[in-house]
Amino acid sequence: MTELSHLLPRLRHAAFAVWRRNALVFRKFLTPSLFINFGEPFIYLLGLGYGLGMFIGNMMNMPYLTFLASGILASAAMNTASFEAMYSVYTRMVPQRTYDAILATPLEIEDVLAGEWLWSATKSLISAAGILAVAGVLGAVDGWRALWTLPVIFLIGLSFAGIGLIMSALARGYDFFNYYMTLVLTPMFILSGVFYPVTSLPLPLQTIVQVLPLTHAVELVRPLMAGLPLSNVALHVAVLTAYALSGFAIAVLLTRRRLLV
Amino acid sequence: MTAIITARGLVKRYGERIVVRGVDIEIPARCCFGVLGPNGAGKTTTLRMLLGQSPMDDGALDVFGLPIRTHGRDIRARTGVVPQTDNLDPDFTVVENLRIYARYFGIGGKTLAERIPALLEFAGLTDRADAGINTLSGGMKRRLIIARALVNDPELVVLDEPTTGLDPQARHMIWGRLRALRAAGKTLLLTTHYMEEAERLCDELVVMDDGRILERGTPAALIRRHVEPEVLELQGEADKARATLAPLPNGRFEAVADTYYYYTHDARAAIKQLEGQAAISFLHRPANLEDVFLKLTGRDLRD
Numbered sequence: 001m002t003e004l005s006h007l008l009p010r011l012r013h014a015a016f017a018v019w020r021r022n023a024l025v026f027r028k029f030l031t032p033s034l035f036i037n038f039g040e041p042f043i044y045l046l047g048l049g050y051g052l053g054m055f056i057g058n059m060m061n062m063p064y065l066t067f068l069a070s071g072i073l074a075s076a077a078m079n080t081a082s083f084e085a086m087y088s089v090y091t092r093m094v095p096q097r098t099y100d101a102i103l104a105t106p107l108e109i110e111d112v113l114a115g116e117w118l119w120s121a122t123k124s125l126i127s128a129a130g131i132l133a134v135a136g137v138l139g140a141v142d143g144w145r146a147l148w149t150l151p152v153i154f155l156i157g158l159s160f161a162g163i164g165l166i167m168s169a170l171a172r173g174y175d176f177f178n179y180y181m182t183l184v185l186t187p188m189f190i191l192s193g194v195f196y197p198v199t200s201l202p203l204p205l206q207t208i209v210q211v212l213p214l215t216h217a218v219e220l221v222r223p224l225m226a227g228l229p230l231s232n233v234a235l236h237v238a239v240l241t242a243y244a245l246s247g248f249a250i251a252v253l254l255t256r257r258r259l260l261v
Numbered sequence: 262m263t264a265i266i267t268a269r270g271l272v273k274r275y276g277e278r279i280v281v282r283g284v285d286i287e288i289p290a291r292c293c294f295g296v297l298g299p300n301g302a303g304k305t306t307t308l309r310m311l312l313g314q315s316p317m318d319d320g321a322l323d324v325f326g327l328p329i330r331t332h333g334r335d336i337r338a339r340t341g342v343v344p345q346t347d348n349l350d351p352d353f354t355v356v357e358n359l360r361i362y363a364r365y366f367g368i369g370g371k372t373l374a375e376r377i378p379a380l381l382e383f384a385g386l387t388d389r390a391d392a393g394i395n396t397l398s399g400g401m402k403r404r405l406i407i408a409r410a411l412v413n414d415p416e417l418v419v420l421d422e423p424t425t426g427l428d429p430q431a432r433h434m435i436w437g438r439l440r441a442l443r444a445a446g447k448t449l450l451l452t453t454h455y456m457e458e459a460e461r462l463c464d465e466l467v468v469m470d471d472g473r474i475l476e477r478g479t480p481a482a483l484i485r486r487h488v489e490p491e492v493l494e495l496q497g498e499a500d501k502a503r504a505t506l507a508p509l510p511n512g513r514f515e516a517v518a519d520t521y522y523y524y525t526h527d528a529r530a531a532i533k534q535l536e537g538q539a540a541i542s543f544l545h546r547p548a549n550l551e552d553v554f555l556k557l558t559g560r561d562l563r564d
């Protein structure tokens with residue numbers, strides 16, 4: 001048990017030095033970062049939202065554009081955090097040896113990963129805020145209540161960053177991430193209710209998607225954007241929190257095993 | 262004098278392989294201490310254990326009187342590290358590298374603002390402050406890494422092969438910086454496989470090979486203990502040289518690749534014999550650490 005409590009994120013001030021480092025790099029390369037983070041969701045929103053929306057009209061008591069925008073918002077949070085926690089973290093850990101340098105200072109592995117974890121979620125927040133603004137301009141958002149999606153987005157970011165950090169701890173090269181994206185992230189993107197309600201899936205699949213974090217992410221974000229009542233909030237938050245905390249704890253364990261040799 | 266580092270019976274295993282086999286080290290304050298050894302001797306592994314970056318499998322280790330197992334953070338807060346492999350942050354400029362690194366020690370604000378110009382000056386990089394890391398030469402990068410190791414004004418500076426791969430000018434420049442640190446009262450611990458470096462810089466050193474410490478002492482004492490004071494390096498017809506010198510008393514032959522070494526307490530007689538021989542060229546020099554090193558670690562090639 002003592003071991004377990006040791007694994008829960010202990011947020012020391014030191015973790016924010018890592019967060020800050022990443023934020024400074026982000027600010028430096030702002031234009032390319034924003035382009036990558038907004039570009040794709042923006043195309044989805046315009047292309048599918050208007051294109052398909054024309055035929056579909058309403059879905060689940062809301063305009064299809066709103067339905068889609070809420071799904072895209074949740075999945076953009078997933079993608080942004082996953083990318084940061086995989087490609088960027090791995091780059092700093094292995095080829096760049098940035099962690100070797102940091103681990104010669106008072107920081108320990110859990111501080112470094114806590115910083116990366118929070119930063120990945122912060123980046124989700126930044127891209128989601130941009131997409132939300134665009135969705136608002138396009139008329140896909142029902143009022144200011146949609147701002148409540150932002151803390152949810154941060155939690156979604158933490159969930160996927162936790163898993164992404166595990167992937168980085170295990171990766172022997174960048175190719176490894178392609179498996180995770182193709183086998184896990186892409187199916188989740190298609191199946192978790194981003195484009196259509198999960199209730200239209202065959203029953204056995206519906207059961208499976210209930211354990212996927214993106215399903216719960218979408219369930220929280222959608223009513224907030226559409227101005228509809230929320231349901232099962234505690235369940236959705238609990239699932240996302242469980243992914244976030246266990247992902248981080250396992251990532252710390254695996255990264256220690258990898259670096260502390 | 263109090264010891265800054267006290268290590269007893271350090272052991273490190275990787276699977277079945279034991280790479281550090283019971284190392285004892287005691288490093289006094291304000292001393293430049295060298296760990297001299299060929300590649301694979303276990304130098305880097307030992308340093309990593311000293312910093313709490315690699316858990317030890319056995320032994321006891323105190324730095325600043327604090328046990329490493331429980332006080333890694335406190336120890337690293339008071340230590341500067343120059344790693345064997347460059348790991349400057351490529352996303353930042355020279356001065357940003359110093360600033361960002363200081364933040365990991367919780368140093369910022371006025372303290373940092375005052376320290377930065379001095380560190381740039383120390384590294385000789387004042388006019389390159391805003392340059393990207395990838396535009397720096399190997400020597401500049403090393404100097405920046407040494408400056409970076411000083412952002413926390415450490416009591417102990419640990420340097421893992423600080424001049425490996427540098428050209429002679431760059432190496433001399435680094436040596437000058439290290440002597441300045443030593444004069445400023447810092448304790449230095451450095452590993453090297455350059456004898457000249459160890460001889461010039463270290464007050465005291467250990468010779469390490471295959472995870473063990475073979476010898477320890479001041480460079481001069483080690484030379485006195487292990488080799489005769491004068492050396493002739495011979496090239497040319499080796500057999501002839503051997504035949505010429507063999508009758509002389511108190512000389513000793515060693516061979517490394519195509520060079521013969523003749524060790525003696527008085528080379529005058531030998532030189533007289535050799536001067537007549539056109540087929541043999543020779544160099545007369547005082548014994549140095551390299552001779553000790555070769556004697557202790559053997560003459561086979563390492564990579």
Ligand SMILES: Nc1ncnc2c1ncn2[C@@H]1O[C@H](COP(=O)(O)OP(=O)(O)O)[C@@H](O)[C@H]1O
Nearest residue numbers: 261275280298299300301302303304305306307
């Ligand atoms: N992570 C590791 N796993 C397995 N073997 C290692 C590891 N790190 C170092 N070694 C081995 O330990 C030995 C000592 O290495 P090292 O301390 O780097 O030597 P040095 O710094 O003196 O060149 C070498 O044989 C090296 O291959």
Ligand SMILES: [Mg+2]
Nearest residue numbers: 304305306345
């Ligand atoms: Mg080494």
